[in-house]
Each structure stands twice: as C-alpha cells, then as structure tokens.
Amino acid sequence: MLPLHLTGLTLAELSEFAATLGEPAYRAKQIFAGIHARRLRSPTEMTDLPKELRAKLIEQTTVESLRLESRYISSDGTRRYLFKTHDGLPVETVFIPEERRDTICFSSQSGCPLQCTFCLTAQLGLLRNLTAGEIVEQIIVALNDAYGEGVEPPHGTNLVGMGAGEPFLNFEALIKAIRIIKEPNGLHIVPNRITVSTAGVVPKIRELASIADRPHLAISLAAPNDELRNELMPINKKWPLRELLSACKDFEKSLARGERFTFEYVMLRDVNDSDEHARQLATLLKRHALKAKVNLIPHNPAEPLPYQPSAFDRVESFRAILESKRVHAFVRRPRGRDILAACGQLAARTDKPVNIQTVSHRLA
Numbered sequence: 001m002l003p004l005h006l007t008g009l010t011l012a013e014l015s016e017f018a019a020t021l022g023e024p025a026y027r028a029k030q031i032f033a034g035i036h037a038r039r040l041r042s043p044t045e046m047t048d049l050p051k052e053l054r055a056k057l058i059e060q061t062t063v064e065s066l067r068l069e070s071r072y073i074s075s076d077g078t079r080r081y082l083f084k085t086h087d088g089l090p091v092e093t094v095f096i097p098e099e100r101r102d103t104i105c106f107s108s109q110s111g112c113p114l115q116c117t118f119c120l121t122a123q124l125g126l127l128r129n130l131t132a133g134e135i136v137e138q139i140i141v142a143l144n145d146a147y148g149e150g151v152e153p154p155h156g157t158n159l160v161g162m163g164a165g166e167p168f169l170n171f172e173a174l175i176k177a178i179r180i181i182k183e184p185n186g187l188h189i190v191p192n193r194i195t196v197s198t199a200g201v202v203p204k205i206r207e208l209a210s211i212a213d214r215p216h217l218a219i220s221l222a223a224p225n226d227e228l229r230n231e232l233m234p235i236n237k238k239w240p241l242r243e244l245l246s247a248c249k250d251f252e253k254s255l256a257r258g259e260r261f262t263f264e265y266v267m268l269r270d271v272n273d274s275d276e277h278a279r280q281l282a283t284l285l286k287r288h289a290l291k292a293k294v295n296l297i298p299h300n301p302a303e304p305l306p307y308q309p310s311a312f313d314r315v316e317s318f319r320a321i322l323e324s325k326r327v328h329a330f331v332r333r334p335r336g337r338d339i340l341a342a343c344g345q346l347a348a349r350t351d352k353p354v355n356i357q358t359v360s361h362r363l364a
C-alpha cells in the first residue's frame with residue numbers, strides 16, 4: 001500500500017498532518033513549498049527541515065507515487081511521459097513547448113470509461129480514477145524535466161485536462177488538484193491558466209459553473225447532430241445535444257468578461273467534415289446563442305482506429321463556413337503525432353523508441 005502521499009494534500013491537510021507529528025504550522029508550509037514550489041522529489045532534499053523531521057517523513061510518507069517508465073520526444077519538441085502508478089497502472093502526460101507559453105496536458109484517469117470511437121484511450125477502458133496527488137505529480141515531473149528541478153518556467157505554464165480520461169467523472173480529485181496547483185506558496189498556476197475538457201457530463205458542467213475560482217471549460221463535440229454524435233461519442237445517448245447545449249448556456253452565466261468557452265471538433269475524413277455538417281454546427285450554436293469558439297482538430301490517426309484526418313482544404317472550407325456564419329473557428333495544429341502524444345492517441349503505447357534519460361535543461 002502507498003504510504004501517505006504528501007503531494008495530494010492541501011496546505012490545510014498538511015498542517016493537520018504536521019500537527020500529528022507535534023510540528024508547528026510553519027513546518028507544513030516549508031514542506032508544501034518543498035514539494036510544490038521547489039519541486040523536490042524527496043524529503044531527503046528538504047534540507048531546511050530538521051533531520052529528525054525528515055527521517056519521520058521518509059518513514060511515514062511519500063512524495064513520489066508515479067514511476068516514470070518512458071519518455072518520448074517528438075520531432076516538434078513535444079514530450080510524452082508514460083508513468084506507472086504504485087499499483088502498476090499507466091498514466092500519460094504531455095508537455096507541449098510553444099512560442100509564448102508552454103502547455104502541459106494531464107490525465108485525470110488511467111484509461112477512460114467513455115467509448116469515443118475516434119480515441120485510442122477508449123480502448124483501455126477505465127482502469128481507475130487518479131488521485132489529486134497523482135494529477136499534481138504529473139505537472140511537477142513534466143516541469144522538472146522541461147526546465148530543471150525547481151526552475152521557474154520562463155513564460156508561465158498553461159495546463160489542459162485533456163489527457164486520458166473524462167475529468168468530470170473524477171470531479172472531486174480534479175478540483176482538489178486544481179486547488180493545490182493554484183497555491184501561491186506552491187506551483188502557483190492559477191485556474192485562469194487551466195482548461196478542462198469534457199465529453200459532456202452535463203451535471204458537472206453546472207457544478208463547475210458554481211465554483212468561484214474555476215478553470216476554463218472546453219466541450220468535445222465531434223458532431224453537429226444527435227444521430228452522428230451517438231455513434232462517435234456514446235455519452236450522447238445519456239446527455240443528448242439539446243441537454244448538453246442547455247447546460248452550456250447555463251454555464252455561460254458564469255463566464256468572466258472576455259472569457260469564452262471552447263468546443264473541440266475532431267475532424268474525421270468523410271464522417272463529420274462536409275459543408276453540410278459545418279452549416280448544421282453553425283445553426284446548432286446559433287440556436288442556443290452561445291458565445292463560444294470552435295477548435296477544429298484534424299484527427300490523429302492511430303492503429304486500429306478506423307478514421308483518417310480530414311484533408312487540409314476540407315478543414316479550411318469547414319472553418320470558412322463557420323466564420324461566414326459568425327462562429328469563430330480555429331484550426332489546431334497537431335502536436336506530437338509521431339510519438340502518439342496528440343489528442344486521442346494516449347493509450348499507454350510503447351511502440352516508439354524509448355528514451356528515459358533525465359534532462360535538467362530544456363531541449364530546443
């Protein structure tokens with residue numbers, strides 16, 4: 001069994017734990033800063049703590065629960081990390097270097113229970129929900145690998161909850177992880193820099209709207225009508241488009257000035273990418289008068305998925321139709337396809353060259 005995983009404790013929980021060891025609250029703050037702000041991976045490295053306290057922490061707790069199995073580096077600089085949990089389940093995280101601000105895409109579950117037909121993760125089924133600590137640890141390891149242990153990211157970091165799993169089916173752990181991540185005394189990545197994506201778990205969209213300090217929301221849509229969406233995303237049979245978009249409309253009331261939420265639309269050749277689909281999508285969004293933007297994501301092919309990405313000019317005409325109907329649409333550039341790190345490709349695959357050396361500097 002895993003000992004107490006300190007990385008998943010809020011500052012208040014860590015203070016309670018420190019009190020059980022007879023330690024004052026300021027020691028909890030030091031430990032919290034050691035784990036999250038300095039991104040140290042063991043109490044041994046927390047040399048600002050008394051020796052006896054370090055010994056107790058080593059004996060009774062752990063900071064590290066994920067074991068890095070493999071690291072893959074794409075020709076575009078994207079990195080995919082494949083971890084194993086203490087009970088041997090796969091967890092994947094992707095680091096995406098960008099000109100202005102780098103992004104880390106984290107997983108919320110090992111595998112996924114939803115059966116989106118264009119997604120490789122679906123083939124794993126649900127292995128289990130990740131704990132808050134396992135979510136936070138993915139960010140810490142990716143930051144250390146990209147910049148060096150404890151080194152401040154040069155331009156800040158964006159986080160997206162778009163890795164393996166449906167975040168809203170692990171809502172409590174997700175929200176707890178975000179609370180830990182935003183601590184000024186820790187990683188200090190504020191919710192305004194975080195976007196979580198759902199396949200459409202309607203009650204949780206409304207619950208998220210009621211959280212004052214919440215992350216941004218993205219919805220994976222993939223189809224402009226129920227018939228096609230039932231086929232591509234079976235969750236639609238439980239919460240069809242009418243219910244999903246009405247929850248989005250309610251969510252809209254919680255948007256800050258200038259904030260828009262995002263629809264992700266994976267583009268599958270000859271399946272959901274015709275001019276007619278684009279017109280249907282524009283009509284659907286107009287009908288609900290939603291202030292949203294649409295990200296068009298060319299499908300990332302991977303064996304044995306039966307789809308191909310839409311051709312470039314098809315994506316362009318789809319985008320042009322949306323824009324002509326005043327729906328803001330953007331084409332997302334696929335990242336890390338060659339290492340199976342792109343959207344919908346995370347399935348703990350190891351069929352690419354393995355490179356697990358640790359780097360303490362950023363690769364170009």
Ligand code: SF4
Pocket residue numbers: 112113114115116119120121122163164165166199220344
């Ligand atoms: S697209 Fe997301 S929700 Fe759907 S199966 Fe894949 S990981 Fe799960």
